[in-house]
Every structure is written in structure tokens, then in C-alpha cells.
Amino acid sequence: MLARAVTFALVGLEPRRVEVEAHIQGGAPSLTIVGLADRACQEAKQRVRSGILSAELEFPGSRVTVNLAPAELKKEGSGYDLTIALALLAASHQIPRNRLAEHASCGELALDGRLRRVGGVLAVADGARRAELERIICPYDACAEAALAGIEPVGVRHLSDAVAYLRGELEPPEFVIGNGMPRRRPLDLADVRGQERGRRALELAAAGRHNLLLGGPPGTGKTMLARRLPGILPPLEEEQALEVTRIHSVAGLVDPDQPLIGYAPFRAPHHSASTAAIVGGGPRLRPGEASLAHLGVLLLDELAEFQRPALEALRQPLEDGELVVARAVGSVRFPARFQLIATMNLCPCGARGDPGAHCTCSAQRLARYRDKLSRALLDRFDLVVTIPRAHALDLQGGPGEASEAVRSRVVGARLRLAGARPKRTASADELLTRAVERLPLSGRGRAKVAGVARTIAALAGSDAVLPEHLAEALAYRAPAELATP
Numbered sequence: 241m242l243a244r245a246v247t248f249a250l251v252g253l254e255p256r257r258v259e260v261e262a263h264i265q266g267g268a269p270s271l272t273i274v275g276l277a278d279r280a281c282q283e284a285k286q287r288v289r290s291g292i293l294s295a296e297l298e299f300p301g302s303r304v305t306v307n308l309a310p311a312e313l314k315k316e317g318s319g320y321d322l323t324i325a326l327a328l329l330a331a332s333h334q335i336p337r338n339r340l341a342e343h344a345s346c347g348e349l350a351l352d353g354r355l356r357r358v359g360g361v362l363a364v365a366d367g368a369r370r371a372e373l374e375r376i377i378c379p380y381d382a383c384a385e386a387a388l389a390g391i392e393p394v395g396v397r398h399l400s401d402a403v404a405y406l407r408g409e410l411e412p413p414e415f416v417i418g419n420g421m422p423r424r425r426p427l428d429l430a431d432v433r434g435q436e437r438g439r440r441a442l443e444l445a446a447a448g449r450h451n452l453l454l455g456g457p458p459g460t461g462k463t464m465l466a467r468r469l470p471g472i473l474p475p476l477e478e479e480q481a482l483e484v485t486r487i488h489s490v491a492g493l494v495d496p497d498q499p500l501i502g503y504a505p506f507r508a509p510h511h512s513a514s515t516a517a518i519v520g521g522g523p524r525l526r527p528g529e530a531s532l533a534h535l536g537v538l539l540l541d542e543l544a545e546f547q548r549p550a551l552e553a554l555r556q557p558l559e560d561g562e563l564v565v566a567r568a569v570g571s572v573r574f575p576a577r578f579q580l581i582a583t584m585n586l587c588p589c590g591a592r593g594d595p596g597a598h599c600t601c602s603a604q605r606l607a608r609y610r611d612k613l614s615r616a617l618l619d620r621f622d623l624v625v626t627i628p629r630a631h632a633l634d635l636q637g638g639p640g641e642a643s644e645a646v647r648s649r650v651v652g653a654r655l656r657l658a659g660a661r662p663k664r665t666a667s668a669d670e671l672l673t674r675a676v677e678r679l680p681l682s683g684r685g686r687a688k689v690a691g692v693a694r695t696i697a698a699l700a701g702s703d704a705v706l707p708e709h710l711a712e713a714l715a716y717r718a719p720a721e722l723a724t725p
Contacts, residue, residue: 241265243330243337246344247323248367249315250360252525252565252572253490255367259309260320262327267303273324275308277315284318287349288325294353295400300332316524319358322347322377325399326406335406343394344368345377345402353399355379359492362485362499365389377402383415385489385499388482426471426503430642431464434634438465441625441716443646446472447653448695450622450688451558451580453543457594460627462583466539469581471643473504473537474651480535483575487527487534505536511545518546519553520574521565530557533578543582544612551617554580558620584613586626594629622688623716653698662697664690664705671707675714689713 241264248255271285292299306324308315323345330337346364348356357379365386368376378386380395387393394412396402404410432439438454442465445452452469454462476484481502488494488501509518509529520528530538540546557563561577588609591597601609618624656662664672672693676686690705692713697705 241331241333243327243340245323245327245330245340246368246371246373247320247346248344248364249313250363250490251313251570252574253363253486253527254572255363255370256313257367257371258313258315258320258323260323260327261307261309262324262331263305263307264300264328264331265303265305269301269303271304271306273306273308275306275311275315276313277308277320278317280318281308281315281320284321284324284349287318287321287351288328290351291321291349291353291399292325292328294351295398295403297329297334297400297403298332300328304328304331317358318348318356319346319360319364321349322355322399322402325349326377326402329403335403339406339408342373343375343377343406344371344373347377347379347382349399355396355398355402357382357385357496359494360490361385362388362489362494365391365393366486377405380413380415381496384496385485385494387415388485388500426643427468428471428643429468429646430639432461432468432640433637434630434640435461435465435627438462438625438627439640439646441623442466442469443472443650443699444692444695444716445469445579445581445623446646446650447699448622448657448691449579450692450695451620452582452623452625453618453621454581454583454625454627455586455593456627457592457597457629458585458590460629462627463539463541465627466541466581466583467506467508468643469537469539469579470504470506472646472650474647474654475502476504476535484535487531487575491527491532493532505533506539507533507536508539508541511540511542513546513550515547515550515553518550519557519563519565519576521567525565525567525572527574528563530554530563530576530578531574534575536578538578538580540580540582543584544609548612548614551612552614555616555620580621582621593626596629619682619684619688622692625716649699652701653695656698656701657694660703662694662703662705664693664710665707668693668705668707668710671710675710679714679717681717685717689717692716 245260249258329335330340361382365376366389369391375392375394377394380397383393383395485501507529516522518529557576563574563576586592587601591599693705693710696709
């Protein structure tokens with residue numbers, strides 16, 4: 241007796257069709273799983289047996305072989321439990337095979353037959369839609385996530401519910417999709433006192449999607465400013481929201497109640513994070529922090545404390561907007577078009593740039609500190625700003641301009657940049673040419689300055705990039721405080 245059920249394996253972010261074949265034949269009772277299954281998948285034997293018995297169904301009392309095809313594709317995780325159980329029940333004539341063939345399925349089985357959600361449900365549902373399957377059977381709390389793929393989900397809480405549905409004895413329950421907005425309000429720029437230059441740089445970074453490096457002594461508000469960037473970014477468009485949600489789904493980070501991520505993601509890994517944690521990879525080739533920040537913000541607080549290989553690995557996504565993780569078994573591509581926001585002290589002791597403190601770092605120690613950051617990485621920052629210590633009067637003043645007002649200007653500037661971009665006047669072109677000759681501007685640096693100048697013109701509502709716009713953009717190149725003395 242042979243029966244088949246369909247699910248999907250994930251290779252990076254892409255679903256690959258997997259047919260779960262269950263064959264029951266004579267012999268001593270046993271359950272064997274073949275098809276390059278990892279340990280978590282092999283352990284499904286105990287979960288499936290216990291789940292079927294807990295649902296008061298009959299477990300086959302003879303030799304059972306389960307094949308996960310194609311055999312050369314590695315199967316990882318516990319998401320195959322439900323599909324294996326349904327294939328076994330169909331092979332033993334406890335559910336109709338033709339009805340099962342119309343559905344995909346995924347989910348982990350508990351020992352008592354309950355269903356637990358797994359990561360990557362959105363990608364699996366998208367694979368089912370591409371395969372022209374009508375529905376997907378999944379845990380009830382994953383219904384809203386699966387529905388985002390444009391397929392009808394059948395949410396079940398227990399294996400017995402899935403069996404009753406396939407027998408035509410139960411209708412799937414209704415579910416509610418969230419609105420895609422964050423549960424918590426983002427931090428507001430009104431909390432920042434003073435720091436007008438830093439606020440201006442943050443607004444430019446948001447309007448032009450520029451990378452920003454904030455340097456300065458400790459306690460001046462660098463991290464406080466950086467963490468308020470998501471609050472002035474516009475919401476994602478529908479297609480962008482689905483792309484971001486798909487990445488977070490594969491990583492298992494989707495909120496079951498509000499799976500759609502309709503806002504710019506914000507990721508802030510600790511400086512002890514490994515290269516694989518930042519760019520992705522690992523034994524199961526999962527997206528890293530750079531991909532989780534796709535179409536959002538990646539904050540690297542205390543930039544110089546990160547491992548240099550991890551920082552250098554960011555150079556490719558900063559240019560290409562994607563990451564290619566290659567292993568001996570193959571390679572996967574992860575989207576990684578993010579805004580890089582970084583903060584750092586100007587020296588190891590932190591006193592450099594603070595008129596009220598004395599720097600005790602030797603020239604050798606300062607040189608070692610600078611060597612942690614390559615010139616190629618620093619050249620990829622569009623805006624480099626030093627944040628001075630705020631004056632007492634600024635700290636005692638009232639709230640600054642709120643994020644909502646800044647966001648409205650950012651949205652307007654992005655609309656202007658998406659249409660007819662402002663072009664440089666002849667005098668602005670002449671100023672840029674002189675700057676390239678007199679300043680250490682690389683070809684990339686020249687393009688960065690021109691891009692920032694366009695953003696400044698767009699925020700000003702100007703139809704052309706004037707010399708004053710270009711002069712301000714040049715002021716955001718690496719300042720003297722960040723140079724090696």
C-alpha cells in the first residue's frame with residue numbers, strides 16, 4: 241500500500257517540492273525514514289507514532305518505509321511531521337488519498353497530537369501556490385502567515401482535526417490577518433535634545449537611503465540618534481512587505497498574530513556576533529542579520545569592536561544588495577539591501593573629540609584602533625558625522641522636532657527622487673571637480689557626494705543641485721577627527 245503527500249523544503253529562501261511517500265508492507269513492525277533526512281527529521285518517527293496513537297487513530301502494525309523525495313535534497317527540521325503522518329494514514333486507508341493529493345502540508349507534531357508552527361510557512365505556502373495546489377494544511381496559528389502567499393490555508397490544532405477535515409467531517413476555522421504595523425511605537429526624535437547636525441544627517445540618511453557613520457565621545461547620543469531612524473522611515477509597500485516577511489518567516493521570527501511586516505525592519509546585533517551571524521550561513525544556511533535588515537536598518541553599535549572579517553563581509557551586500565553564501569554542497573542567495581548605520585568612539589579611551597577630557601591613547605594604540613576598520617569599508621559610508629557633547633542649555637531645553645514631522649519631509653523627498661531627479665548646475669559640477677582634485681575622493685566617494693547632494697536638493701524642494709547643496713554634502717565626508725594623527 242503506497243500513498244503520497246506533498247510538502248516543500250527550503251533552500252535558502254526558495255521552496256523545493258518534496259514528495260513524502262509512505263509504503264506499508266508485510267514484516268516486523270518498524271518505521272524507516274529515507275531521503276537524506278537530518279536528525280530532527282529522523283526523530284519524527286517517535287513524534288508521528290505517538291501523535292497518531294494520541295489522536296485515537298491506528299498506527300500501521302507492519303513494516304513502514306517513508307521516502308522523502310528527491311533523495312539528493314537534504315531535509316532539515318521538524319516541519320515534515322504532519323506530512324509524514326498524513327501519508328501514513330492515507331497508505332493505511334484512514335483518509336482519502338485523492339483528497340490529500342489536493343493539499344500541501346507542514347507542521348511539527350507534539351506527542352499528544354497537537355500541531356506546532358515551524359519557520360518558513362510563508363515560503364512553503366508560496367511553493368504550494370506555484371505548484372497549483374488548492375490549499376495548505378498547517379497549524380492554526382500559522383494560518384495568517386500562510387495566507388499571505390495567496391493560497392487558502394486550512395488551520396488545524398490537532399492531528400485529529402486534520403483527519404476529520406480530509407474526511408469531510410470538519411470545516412476549517414476562520415482566522416484573522418494582522419495589519420502589518422508594529423506592536424510598539426518606534427522611538428521618537430523628540431526625545432533628542434540639541435544635536436542639530438546629527439538630526440540633519442539622520443534625516444538625509446532616511447530620505448536618500450544613505451549609509452551613516454556617527455562618531456564621537458561616549459554619552460553624546462550617537463546610539464540614541466541611530467535607534468530613532470526607523471521612526472522617520474515610511475512604511476513598506478505591499479510587495480516589499482511580503483519580501484521582508486518571507487525572510488523573517490524562514491528565520492522563524494514572524495509574529496503569529498501579525499505576520500505581515502509592513503514597516504522597515506531594524507536589526508542591532510551585538511559586537512560579539514560572528515561572521516555567519518551577520519551575513520548568514522551556518523549548518524542550515526539561514527539568513528543573517530544583514531538579510532533580516534533587508535529594506536530596513538542595520539545598526540552596528542561600537543563599530544570598531546566588531547570582528548574585522550564580519551565587517552569586511554558586508555562590503556558585497558553594501559554594493560550589490562544581496563549576499564551569496566557558498567558552501568561545498570551549493571550556494572544560496574539572500575537579499576540584503578539595507579541601510580548601514582554605525583556608531584563608534586574616536587579612540588580606544590573615548591576622550592578624543594571631547595574638549596572636557598584628555599585623550600591618553602598613544603599613537604600606536606590609536607593606529608591599531610583605526611586598523612580595525614578598512615578604508616574600503618569607511619568609503620562606503622555616504623555620511624560621516626562627529627557628534628559633540630551637548631551643551632547644558634540644550635539638555636535643559638524642551639523636546640525637539642517630532643519624528644512624524646520629519647517623516648513627512650522624508651516621504652516628500654523620496655517621491656521627488658523617484659521621479660525627475662534634480663540635476664547639478666554648471667557651477668555645482670565645477671565645485672565637485674575641484675573637490676575631487678583637492679580632497680582624497682575616490683570614484684565611489686565622488687558618487688556618494690553627488691547622491692547626498694541630490695538628497696539635500698530634494699529635501700529643499702529644489703529642481704536642481706546647487707553649489708550650496710554640494711558644499712553641504714562635501715562637509716559630510718570623513719572629518720579630521722576620524723583621521724589618523
